[in-house]
Amino acid sequence: MSPALATVDVVVIGAGQGGLSAAFFLDHAGLAPGRGYVVLDSDDEPGGAWRHRWPGLVMERVNGVHDLPGYPLGAVDPRAPAREVVPAYFAEYELRLGGPVRRPVAVHEVRPAGARLLVDSSAGAFAARAVVNATGTWTKPFWPSYPGRDVFRGRQLHTADYAGPAEFVGRHVVVVGGGISAVQHLADLADLGVATTWVTRSEPVFRDDFDVEARRAAVEVVARRVAHGEPPGSVVSATGLVLTPEVAALRERGVLKRHPAFARLRPDGVQWADGSTQAADVVLWATGFRPALDHLRPLHLREPGGGILVEGTRVVREPRLHLVGYGPSASTVGASRAAREAVREVLAGR
Structure with a gap:
């Protein structure tokens, strides 16, 4: 041997x-x-x-x-x-x-x-x-495929690369993702007054509490996927977002105003399905x-x-x-x- x-x-x-x-x-x-x-x-x-x-x-x-x-x-x-x-x-x-x-x-x-x-x-x-x-x-960070990702002239980074909000002061950040990390990034950026736009594929579901029954139900959803030989999928799709006092305060301030998924990235920002645009310097992919x-x-x-x-x-x-x-x-x-x-x-x- x-x-x-x-x-x-x-x-x-x-x-x-x-x-x-x-x-x-x-x-x-x-x-x-x-x-x-x-x-x-x-x-x-x-x-x-x-x-x-x-x-x-x-x-x-x-x-x-x-x-x-x-x-x-x-x-x-x-x-x-x-x-x-x-x-x-x-x-x-x-x-x-x-x-x-x-x-x-x-x-x-x-x-x-x-x-x-x-x-x-x-x-x-x-x-x-x-x-x-x-x-x-x-x-194993997940980067979704979007039209125009290769032409955007600003910075693109993933949650795995995010080191804090200080470098984004004075810039506009588009945060993509409907999970807990996205909300945490938005809170972090808001602490320094960084301008943000929050983008999710579907309307976020906020829960007042995530009790034992809710946890059990969420686990069961993921377990069924795995039992059928399917990828586990996003946990947040089964759990939703807990409406903590901090999250509630962010909603009151308008930080958690959600926008639907954009149609494509442009050199200077994002373009929505109706043709309107949002200028952006950074896209932060909180996509799991x-x-x-x-x-x-x-x-x-x-x-x-x-x-x-x-x-x-x-x-x-x-x-x-x-x-x-x-x-x-x-x-x-x-x-x-x-x-x-x-x-x-x-x-x-x-």
Whole structure:
């Protein structure tokens, strides 16, 4: 056997909410870091996608951070930046687990290798009995196709590239997207008086509350898509937007005045379906993300509908693979629960 090939029982890919939760449950089941399981993470420091959020996303604006199993986050300063609070929490959690995460490690691909799955990475290859994939979506921003995108002379950026409102003072920003990130960007830009135009494909649905029943119904919508082998789709299309006091205040100020999707981009702005135009210097695409699963292509997991069929967390086409944070588990609370389920199924198959 090549010295670059390590044999391990379980490989966990990703050290965000789902990956760290999986490590916790594996550890508590008696698997030791190293030979029993290994966590591979592409970032150079703890924190997952939270490390890359913009400075204005403070904890009181975050759409929920669920406690990692066995160690609650506790009280935090609501005005503290999420990109500082959550990575510090994750770093402490990793220490409590005994430092099972290897980083920075880029996973190139996962492919069958007889009775095992071969995980090829920048740290060498791992032959695993099972793989728990928890790679999230942050590294896979979605850029929609619009006529004129190549002729617009201003700046175009995605939520994944947004670093705060300061550079846009004195400029007009078109924010595209109907989700939570779009609303957060609009709030952030409004803090500095940046002129904005909000564009969504459909009329936003604001909810006074997002109670347990509403959450369950939203999860069920996404679960049905996944159960039919379809892409999970946008979570906000199933949940709507919660009308918090800040969001209500933004609506009162006119910041959340929604415009329908424009027909095309022009060199100096956007053009609506009726031919009217809006001058713009920047287009900020808050158009969401897709599951970061390119490294799983050699496994040929896609169904005719374009999605991946899973039962619980187990992939139907490759039962040795579990997806955590995919479809109905694509939330902080959902990822932790899915990690528990994935580990239970992995251990049952030993």
